[in-house]
Amino acid sequence: MRIFLSHDASAHDIGKALERAGELAGNPLSVRLDTSGDCLSIEIRTNGNPIDPAAFSSLTGVDRIEDPEPVYHLSSSGTPGTRAIEIPFAGVSIGSENFVVMAGPCAVENDEDLLETARVAKNAGARILRGGAFKPRTSPYSFQGVGPEGLEMLARVREEVGIGIITEAMEPATVGAVAEIADIVQIGSRNMHNYPLLKEAGQAGKPVLVKRGMSATLEEWLGAAEYVLSEGNPDVILCERGIRTFSRHSRHTLDIGVIPVIHERTDLPVIIDPSHATGKASRVPAMARAAVAAGADGLLMEIHPEPSRAMSDGFQTLSFDEYNTLMSELKLIADAVGRKI
Numbered sequence: 001m002r003i004f005l006s007h008d009a010s011a012h013d014i015g016k017a018l019e020r021a022g023e024l025a026g027n028p029l030s031v032r033l034d035t036s037g038d039c040l041s042i043e044i045r046t047n048g049n050p051i052d053p054a055a056f057s058s059l060t061g062v063d064r065i066e067d068p069e070p071v072y073h074l075s076s077s078g079t080p081g082t083r084a085i086e087i088p089f090a091g092v093s094i095g096s097e098n099f100v101v102m103a104g105p106c107a108v109e110n111d112e113d114l115l116e117t118a119r120v121a122k123n124a125g126a127r128i129l130r131g132g133a134f135k136p137r138t139s140p141y142s143f144q145g146v147g148p149e150g151l152e153m154l155a156r157v158r159e160e161v162g163i164g165i166i167t168e169a170m171e172p173a174t175v176g177a178v179a180e181i182a183d184i185v186q187i188g189s190r191n192m193h194n195y196p197l198l199k200e201a202g203q204a205g206k207p208v209l210v211k212r213g214m215s216a217t218l219e220e221w222l223g224a225a226e227y228v229l230s231e232g233n234p235d236v237i238l239c240e241r242g243i244r245t246f247s248r249h250s251r252h253t254l255d256i257g258v259i260p261v262i263h264e265r266t267d268l269p270v271i272i273d274p275s276h277a278t279g280k281a282s283r284v285p286a287m288a289r290a291a292v293a294a295g296a297d298g299l300l301m302e303i304h305p306e307p308s309r310a311m312s313d314g315f316q317t318l319s320f321d322e323y324n325t326l327m328s329e330l331k332l333i334a335d336a337v338g339r340k341i
């Protein structure tokens with residue numbers, strides 16, 4: 001941000017503007033008085049943290065303020081509150097008073113397990129069934145998902161149980177097939193920077209959930225959302241799933257603190273994935289409860305009839321008993337913060 005001072009600004013005016021800049025930047029080293037132009041200006045380097053220009057507009061001696069164009073602008077409608085994203089088949093809107101739970105296996109495995117999981121998920125209050133047909137795995141030797149057949153299984157269970165579907169699209173060529181059966185198209189953490197995929201998803205005609213890259217800053221994450229939004233699709237949901245930090249005690253560090261920041265800076269709904277963040281089933285309930293209390297708009301979590309035989313991510317997957325207990329706790333917390341499950 002650059003504050004241009006008027007030609008008749010007094011030494012007192014300049015001093016006041018510098019003082020204000022120092023306060024807002026939080027570090028005197030990020031403020032510099034530039035004398036090189038035909039009028040004095042104050043440059044503030046905030047490293048992406050926004051400063052409200054209104055903080056300077058009332059000072060005498062200030063001529064104008066220039067703020068570089070933000071990299072994202074469609075993620076905010078300019079009106080307060082969160083945009084509501086309708087999921088008609090599931091009868092909910094994400095980003096409203098509904099706290100939307102999406103639960104299911106890491107990967108679609110077979111019809112029988114999927115059907116049972118969908119019923120249990122729905123009975124306890126989940127409106128969306130999760131499950132990947134295409135799995136982005138760290139190792140090429142790990143189970144890669146059952147592929148297109150998994151989409152057919154999801155489509156059958158969707159009709160039979162009456163539950164919405166979220167499933168991942170891994171490459172531009174399969175976005176169309178995923179969007180045909182899914183109520184929400186998921187973009188995985190590893191693909192958050194895959195811009196051709198994001199653009200394709202933006203044209204899919206379905207809401208898109210953009211998972212945060214595991215090493216992505218908020219700005220990079222919002223930039224990814226902007227790729228989808230700029231294709232004309234306003235229905236973008238953000239999903240925090242843990243990031244890499246210096247901490248080694250947990251698979252990833254769940255950035256709960258990003259929830260209020262997203263609500264301050266954008267009007268996109270944000271949901272939390274406590275399963276991939278913690279990497280351990282015993283830690284999922286605590287993070288899920290925290291997510292509701294912290295103002296998240298929903299949860300994405302892994303459940304399975306028998307986590308120990310899940311073909312992927314079994315160790316972070318809740319059993320049905322654990323899931324049912326958690327859901328009854330989440331309902332109490334949701335109630336206390338004015339949300340409905």
Ligand code: PEP
Binds near residue numbers: 132136189190241
């Ligand atoms: C998933 O949700 O299926 C998944 C692979 O998670 P992530 O992209 O966050 O690793």
Ligand code: MN
Binds near residue numbers: 106107312
């Ligand atoms: Mn998983």
